[in-house]
Amino acid sequence: MFSFFKSKPVTPDLSFIGADMHSHLLPGLDDGLKTVEESVAFIGQLAQMGYRKLICTPHIIADIYPNSPATILPKLELVRAALKENNIPVTIEAAAEYMVDLEMEKLVTGGSELLTLGKNLILIEMSYVGASPNMERTIFQLRMRGLQPVLAHPERYVFYHNDFSAYQRLADMGCLMQINLLSLAGYYGKSIKLVAEKLVQRQMVDLLGTDMHHGKHMAALQQLASTKEFYTMFKDVNIRNKALLLKEDE
Template identity: 40%
Template sequence: MGIFNNKINITELYPKGFVDIHSHLLPGIDDGAKNIEDSIGLIERMHKHGISDFRITPHVLGGVWENSSTTIKEKEADLKKALIEKGYHNVNIHAAAEYMLDDHFSALLANNDILPLKDKYILVEMSFFNPPFNLDDLLFQIQVKGYIPVLAHPERYNYYHDSMAQYEKLIEAGCLFQLNLLSLTEQYGKPTTKIAYELLKRGMYTFAGTDTHHKRHIHLMNEIATKKNKKLLLPLLENNIKTFSF
């Protein structure tokens, strides 16, 4: 009785004006949308869920996806043009990046070659195997440059799962946490889901994003559409609106 009565339509989950600040919707630039048709298809599906505003974040990762700011902005222009041609005049997109905290990022930061989500906020991530040895210095340098690091999906870093103190240390170092909504589904496994809810209940997240790469991700998002999750997530989703609206 409880779980079924608790379900809501996915369109009820997102408050009006919600801005997705983490997705991989630019065509052919990383492990997300494969081409412009794929990009449009993903955005169409998300639009039906009630999301019209996107701050898109392709990977920037040394040796794998060394996407330049120029290339990212070129893909953004292509996608904007295609959306207008399809009649999506009420869809807003802005291309930023999801930066791996590595040597490549350090060089970009030193050269002031950074695409923020908006204003001074930049989306960063770490390896899923271990944190960078110079993590404290990297976070310090980000802030010296006048930026605020928004750490993508902290719940997915398994090496922190046994220590809430490590998460607290990251926040004390100036990180804001961004929850992957997909972490509340089966996508990344039960340990990740457990930590995500723990961080949620402790009020340690500031923002949320979908981290959409493909159609399955969008389909999975229906699983989180419950009254309980809506109550837990509303402060984060509203923070997205207040901070990242167009």
């Protein structure tokens, strides 16, 4: 898989993660990639870095990116066809990154189809300005539907940085935590990097995601994955990404 004895830089090898479960690689749906050609190029690079499965998660934000299964799934099939045409042997699936707001709560309580990671994981996020006032209620409602909420990039919510009990409360309610690899690279700033590292050290990280949007993200990920220290950080951390490689009936 990888060696802890290599000198820097090392060859990027993210096969220990196996599946990426947070990205914006489907074209033309949100603030991520714009064309099928970009999707094929980025997915090819991620496959070369060791990923075997990529679960794309376009934003669903009612007033900005009003996506749904009806807009997301056709783009998934478009990219799958392009990958096959270009002989890129990687599994690609689609879910969504749901903004926890009143519109999302209506989807949950109204019984609407929700796009999940694997069998029952559902990726949720908040505004970077402040916590969603209905976050705890929505987590409870999702759990009542048999879904397992996953909080996207908790390290980026600066309003929690001085109150780790807020993270713990969400975890105690049954919410998993997913951090961005780019946070560990320092891409979003020093304070976010420190909080991401602290979450890892406290064994509060369940899943890792690229949150890939564009070329600068790819360059930062490649740089991070070329350092021995990155791999050492996860030597004793139990992340769940590889479980997403299983088929739903396994």
